[in-house]
Amino acid sequence: MILGKDSGIYLIDAHYARDQLASVYLIEENGKVALVETAHTKSLEFVQDKLAELGLFAENVEYIFVTHIHLDHAGGAGSYVQAFPNAKLVVHPKGVRHMIDPSKLEAGVIAVYGAEFVQNMYGKLESISPERVISGENGLVLNLNGRELVCYDTPGHANHHNVIWDIKTKSVFTGDVFGIGYPELNVNGEVFAFPSTSPVNFDPIKMNQSIDFVVSLNPLAVILTHFGAVLDVPRMALDLKRMVEKYTAIAQKNLASYDRVMAIKTELVSCVKQEAYDFGVRLSDTKFTEITDIDMQLNAQGLDVWLTINYNSK
Numbered sequence: 686m687i688l689g690k691d692s693g694i695y696l697i698d699a700h701y702a703r704d705q706l707a708s709v710y711l712i713e714e715n716g717k718v719a720l721v722e723t724a725h726t727k728s729l730e731f732v733q734d735k736l737a738e739l740g741l742f743a744e745n746v747e748y749i750f751v752t753h754i755h756l757d758h759a760g761g762a763g764s765y766v767q768a769f770p771n772a773k774l775v776v777h778p779k780g781v782r783h784m785i786d787p788s789k790l791e792a793g794v795i796a797v798y799g800a801e802f803v804q805n806m807y808g809k810l811e812s813i814s815p816e817r818v819i820s821g822e823n824g825l826v827l828n829l830n831g832r833e834l835v836c837y838d839t840p841g842h843a844n845h846h847n848v849i850w851d852i853k854t855k856s857v858f859t860g861d862v863f864g865i866g867y868p869e870l871n872v873n874g875e876v877f878a879f880p881s882t883s884p885v886n887f888d889p890i891k892m893n894q895s896i897d898f899v900v901s902l903n904p905l906a907v908i909l910t911h912f913g914a915v916l917d918v919p920r921m922a923l924d925l926k927r928m929v930e931k932y933t934a935i936a937q938k939n940l941a942s943y944d945r946v947m948a949i950k951t952e953l954v955s956c957v958k959q960e961a962y963d964f965g966v967r968l969s970d971t972k973f974t975e976i977t978d979i980d981m982q983l984n985a986q987g988l989d990v991w992l993t994i995n996y997n998s999k
């Protein structure tokens with residue numbers, strides 16, 4: 686078991702949008718704690734509950750990692766930093782200024798999701814004072830009571846994306862660069878995952894390179910923010926890279942489509958549904974839509990942006 690007392694890695698359901706969609710991970714090493722991801726502010730109470738359950742205190746938290754600054758990962762960062770007085774936030778160098786002053790980030794997210802959604806989901810994003818922020822440069826090692834946690838720059842999903850390598854357990858917290866795999870899509874404990882291409886930095890070449898990089902660490906497990914641990918890493922890498930290729934082919938085919946996002950989404954849904962079916966997933970269409978619709982919409986929007994940047998502007 687990669688999660689639980691033996692590894693000191695605990696999965697906390699952030700209850701973000703629905704159950705088992707987004708997680709916050711708690712890493713404990715002899716009384717010291719690091720968190721990976723912060724979901725939204727409302728998830729803080731579930732982290733506090735977990736700390737209490739483990740007999741730990743707010744003061745024990747030393748690091749708060751976010752893999753990238755999309756708000757299902759960094760939306761709670763300001764509130765977490767306030768709640769954990771000794772903790773430093775560790776974020777990719779390109780994310781630092783947006784954590785110190787989240788106004789631009791907030792405006793960008795409103796442009797994608799709408800003001801009402803952002804207000805309901807996140808409230809006001811709290812700014813974080815610069816001395817509480819560590820720039821997670823590529824290769825930076827953070828020491829949690831002797832347990833080394835390493836940041837690696839892994840673009841492709843976002844250009845402000847790190848994975849966190851836990852040397853002790855040989856596991857990698859992969860944020861969104863190594864796919865999304867919801868428990869509802871698992872088959873006999875095997876995880877079906879699909880690539881996440883949400884706006885605005887999707888880059889298929891970089892995503893494949895980051896996937897290869899994660900595999901090159903030879904991990905025992907990858908730990909997905911969405912949602913849980915995966916053990917058969919090389920198999921999943923192949924599946925993800927095949928799907929990245931299919932995604933981009935679908936986007937390119939629809940370069941001149943009238944309602945491009947809708948056209949891409951329709952084909953993406955069939956593509957991922959077929960991949961899931963081939964994997965052994967047996968869900969009704971209604972359930973499949975319920976589980977994947979938000980991601981399919983975001984993936985289509987991200988591919989649309991990718992087309993605009995790479996083809997329309999030339």
Ligand SMILES: [Zn+2]
Pocket residue numbers: 755757758860861910911
């Ligand atoms: Zn995410």
